[in-house]
Amino acid sequence: MNTFQEHLNILFDETLINEAPSICDVDISKLRSPTMKDMHKKQCSAVHKKEKDTPMRRAAKRAGMKRTNRDKLYNEVE
Structure with a gap:
């Protein structure tokens, strides 16, 4: 209140x-x-978070994927 x-x-x-x-x-x-x-x-704020360096993100970066799309990547475990 x-x-x-x-x-x-x-x-x-x-x-x-x-x-x-x-x-x-x-x-x-x-x-x-x-x-x-x-x-x-x-x-x-001008400070942005540093991108995580995971194998999946590195592969996506090499493939030319945009940063916004790489932020949505995750590893699926079934």
Whole structure:
């Protein structure tokens, strides 16, 4: 449950985000609520996860498969 001040902070942040084309265009220092700051960090961070180096992914990379498709690969055990 949010306090009244937290609720006002979230409403202020939502109006800022609605004025901009996306949340990444808003400066993080202008955001007041911690939840919106966390959302900004998750959506706009420049750090991407390193791709796992498994034999199946290496084979898919050599075959010319795109990274988005390689992320969906998994080993089936039946």
